[in-house]
Amino acid sequence: MNEAKFYPNSYGYGIDAQGFMGADFNKAAGLPSDFKIHKKTLDDIVDFNEISFYNKPTKNAKVFENLDVADTNKQWCRILTKSQMALRKKKRALTNKT
Numbered sequence: 001m002n003e004a005k006f007y008p009n010s011y012g013y014g015i016d017a018q019g020f021m022g023a024d025f026n027k028a029a030g031l032p033s034d035f036k037i038h039k040k041t042l043d044d045i046v047d048f049n050e051i052s053f054y055n056k057p058t059k060n061a062k063v064f065e066n067l068d069v070a071d072t073n074k075q076w077c078r079i080l081t082k083s084q085m086a087l088r089k090k091k092r093a094l095t096n097k098t
Contacts (some may be wrong), residue, residue, distance in 0.1 A: 025070050029069075
């Protein structure tokens with residue numbers, strides 16, 4: 001079994017030997033304990049947003065430096081879950097029409 005280790009560059013959460021975020025991240029993000037998200041995926045999301053953010057005070061400013069990645073992920077999961085439920089409800093309503 002892969003024991004979670006703490007690395008200071010992993011957004012304040014533990015990561016396992018393969019680089020996946022630990023159970024502490026999943027709990028903070030409201031994800032199932034067996035959910036796997038790789039730290040590199042989170043790095044890519046943050047990097048993409050840093051590059052594409054237009055309202056930077058300077059070119060090299062780190063706008064998302066203090067971003068709580070777990071809380072942001074939790075919020076997006078809520079939004080996506082609500083959207084998915086709304087789409088399912090709409091689909092049922094459309095398919096039940098005669």
